Every structure is written in structure tokens, then in C-alpha cells.
Amino acid sequence: MRDLRGVVLAGGSGSRLHPLTKTTNKHLLPVGNKPMVYYPIEALVSAGIVDILVVTGVHHFGALVAQLGSGAEFGCRFTYKVQDRAGGIAEALGLAEDFARGERVAVVLGDNVFDAPLGPHLDQWRQSGKGAMILLARVPDPQRFGVPRFAEERIVEVIEKPALPPSPFAVTGVYFYDAAVYDIIRTLSPSARGELEISEVNTRYIAQGQMHWAELGGRWTDAGTMESYARAQVLLRH
Numbered sequence: 340m341r342d343l344r345g346v347v348l349a350g351g352s353g354s355r356l357h358p359l360t361k362t363t364n365k366h367l368l369p370v371g372n373k374p375m376v377y378y379p380i381e382a383l384v385s386a387g388i389v390d391i392l393v394v395t396g397v398h399h400f401g402a403l404v405a406q407l408g409s410g411a412e413f414g415c416r417f418t419y420k421v422q423d424r425a426g427g428i429a430e431a432l433g434l435a436e437d438f439a440r441g442e443r444v445a446v447v448l449g450d451n452v453f454d455a456p457l458g459p460h461l462d463q464w465r466q467s468g469k470g471a472m473i474l475l476a477r478v479p480d481p482q483r484f485g486v487p488r489f490a491e492e493r494i495v496e497v498i499e500k501p502a503l504p505p506s507p508f509a510v511t512g513v514y515f516y517d518a519a520v521y522d523i524i525r526t527l528s529p530s531a532r533g534e535l536e537i538s539e540v541n542t543r544y545i546a547q548g549q550m551h552w553a554e555l556g557g558r559w560t561d562a563g564t565m566e567s568y569a570r571a572q573v574l575l576r577h
Contacts (some may be wrong), residue, residue, distance in 0.1 A: 343461065344442050345383035345391035346435045346468055347413075348512075349403060350466030351374050352411035355564045368447040370571045378454075378575075379447035381415055386457040388471035389415045389446060390439045394431045424469070426495040427534025429567045432516075433524040441518050448512025448561070452571045455557030457513070461490035463553055464515050465507055472515040473541060476559040480526050480569060487539055487552070497541055503560055511555055512533070519549075 355575075356365050366376035375520040376393075383391055391410065395403050400421055410417035420434045432446060445461065453476075464472040475487060481504040487504040488496040497510055514537070523543045527535045557567040562571040 343388055343444055344439050344444050345388040346432065346438075346444050346446045347376065347379050347383070347391060347393045347449050348428060348431045348446065349393055350396040350431055351563075353513050356568060358569075360472050362399075364403050365396075367399075367402060368562075368568070369563060370452050370568075371575045374409070375452055375571070376403075378452045379449055380407075380415070380459050382453065382455075382457050383445060383447065384413050384415050384563075385485040386461055390418070390438075390514055391415050392418045392420060392435050393449075394420045394422055394434055396425070403455065406577045425534065427530070427532070427536035427538050428537040429527055431538075432537070433521060433525045433535070439521075443515065444520070446514045448518065450563045451512040451559070452457055452562050452575055453511070453513075453555060453557055454561035454575065455555050455559070459516065464551055467551040469516040469544075469551040470519055471541065471544040472553065474511050474513040474555040475489070476511050476555045477499075477507050478509045481507055481509050485541075486510070492546055494550055495539055496545065497545060499538055503554065508550070508554070510538075510541070511559055512561065513555065516540075516544075 359368055367374045407417055409499050419436055422431045485497045486501050486504045486506055487494045487508055523540050527539055529534045558574050560567055560571045560574055562568045
């Protein structure tokens with residue numbers, strides 16, 4: 340897909356997975372028979388995306404590059420960028436602006452483990468004419484995630500970790516954006532956590548009527564906590 344580039348966000352300290360991440364990037368931890376970061380990479384490549392930016396932190400950068408290499412093993416071309424500090428997902432995505440060269444981007448968080456193909460969703464996004472698309476997954480514990488609130492079939496709000504979830508869906512770490520995303524990121528202010536939040540990016544697209552959505556389907560989990568990492572091992576056992 341020449342009009343679409345991939346971005347895998349594989350930074351962060353992995354503090355919620357200590358001590359497993361004391362000496363390695365969490366995205367290199369095994370899930371099933373391969374490192375967890377392979378799942379988003381292989382999903383992008385299977386969708387026809389061959390130019391992929393991997394954004395990671397300063398710590399363990401060398402180990403990630405040594406594991407992934409040039410991309411030849413996956414049938415793609417990797418570019419690497421370093422996020423110097425834990426400034427949030429939106430800040431990490433902002434590092435992709437030069438790489439994207441004005442094209443649309445398919446963004447996947449590196450700790451998202453799933454087996455559903457992305458190609459049909461990318462086609463649906465193109466047909467929608469919207470500037471952005473998020474993929475949702477039906478989960479038993481939506482209060483752990485960002486949860487969409489719907490008005491009929493339209494997302495009108497995403498609520499972070501709500502005590503009373505308005506729907507049974509979680510916003511997965513799979514996002515599709517047009518080039519306007521970088522204009523939005525430049526206007527963001529740090530949240531109370533001191534980070535630029537991807538939820539605020541999605542809120543801007545929703546407010547502009549430019550957000551499309553679909554259910555991811557298949558098997559999906561994040562793997563960023565001890566509990567979800569254990570779930571991923573069971574869910575995607577090969």
C-alpha cells in the first residue's frame with residue numbers, strides 16, 4: 340500500500356511488567372512462539388504495508404534493533420526513531436511525521452496481541468472518507484480501558500477507565516490516521532500525567548465528525564500488565 344505507512348510504538352519502560360523488563364524491552368518478551376512485537380509487525384505486513392517506523396525508548400534500543408533488523412525477515416523496511424522520554428503515545432506518534440511524508444498511517448501499539456487481519460478494516464476506512472478510524476474489541480472488563488460511548492452507531496465520546504462503562508468495548512491500540520493527525524498533536528498540551536494523550540487526538544477527530552470505527556474481531560488483548568501478559572499467553576497459544 341504505497342499511500343499508507345505503518346507505525347509500531349514500542350517504547351515505554353515496561354514498569355508494570357517488572358522484573359521481567361529489568362533487562363529487556365517489554366515488546367521483546369515472548370507471547371506464544373515469538374516476541375510480542377512481532378504480532379503488530381506481521382499484521383501490518385499482511386495488510387500490504389512495507390514501510391514501517393518503529394518508535395522505541397532509549398533503554399534497550401539496541402536489543403530491539405538487533406532482534407528486528409532491517410525488516411527483511413518480515414518482508415518490509417524498518418525505520419527507527421527514539422523517544423527520549425516517556426512523553427505519551429501521541430508524542431511518540433508525532434515523531435513519525437517526517438517518515439509519513441504526508442501519507443496516512445496505520446498505528447499499532449507494540450503490546451497489542453491479536454490475530455485478526457487489518458486489510459479489510461483499512462479498506463473500510465478508505466471507503467468511509469473519514470480522517471481517522473479506531474478498532475474496538477468486546478471485552479469482559481472494559482473499565483480497564485478507554486471505552487466508547489455511542490449515539491446510535493456513532494462514537495460521541497471515549498471515556499478513560501470509566502467506573503460504569505457505557506459499552507462493552509475497549510479501544511484497542513490500533514489506530515488509522517490521515518496527515519491531519521500531526522496538526523492535532525502540535526496543539527496538544529500535556530495531561531495531568533505530563534504526557535500527550537492519544538485519547539485527546541481521538542477526541543478531536545470525534546468532535547470534527549471525522550472518526551470511523553469497527554470491531555476488530557478475532558482474538559485480542561493488550562500485554563502490558565502481568566495479568567494481561569498471562570492472558571495473552573493463553574489466548575494466542577500456538
